[in-house]
Amino acid sequence: MGLGSTAKKIQLVSDRAEQMYKQVQELQGRIVNLEEEVDDTHDTVKKMDHQLTEQRALLLALAEERGLDGEEILAEVAIDDLDDADDAAETAEETTDESSAPSGE
Template sequence: MGLGSTAKKIQALSDRAEAMYRQVQELQQRITNLEEEVDDTHDTVSRMDHQLTEQRALLLAIADEHGLDGEEILAQAAIDEADELAAEDEGEADAADATTDESDEASEASVE
């Protein structure tokens, strides 16, 4: 009777080991696919960065042809964008503060 029970335990252990091995293989495949996707994304971003640099140079040259200071325009655009982001961050912070204040008031009310 002992050998039958041991054989069943060994078979169950073997089945679990095979299942885990399959999972490890699947994970390895997923990691390999992710690495390939990351490499592709890196190549795409590098290509886009190069194209953006070329476009910036072209726009600066066009602005210069028309007597405009392209660098000043870009600097002002960056300032405007930073101001907008700061305003959004303040809005989110105010909303978070309001939520925290409401939670604190609710907690105080439940304690009383």
């Protein structure tokens, strides 16, 4: 093996290392941006959660002012939502069962 061949191999290794370094730098920048986006999303969710809590309190107060039991209404809605979710799950299960059944040909 001559010096020319060794120099060529060293140059190839050096080029690869430089490419990998650039990729790592790019990846690091993407991770930093992602962390910032996650932080922003977290702040937004916290604000929305706080606003939702305020709105719920306001709606319950309005319901009480009109002689309605807000908690009972919310419980009924939650039950209806569960029933709808159960119906959707059953429909999805039936569709899956029908599509996996033998065709009988």
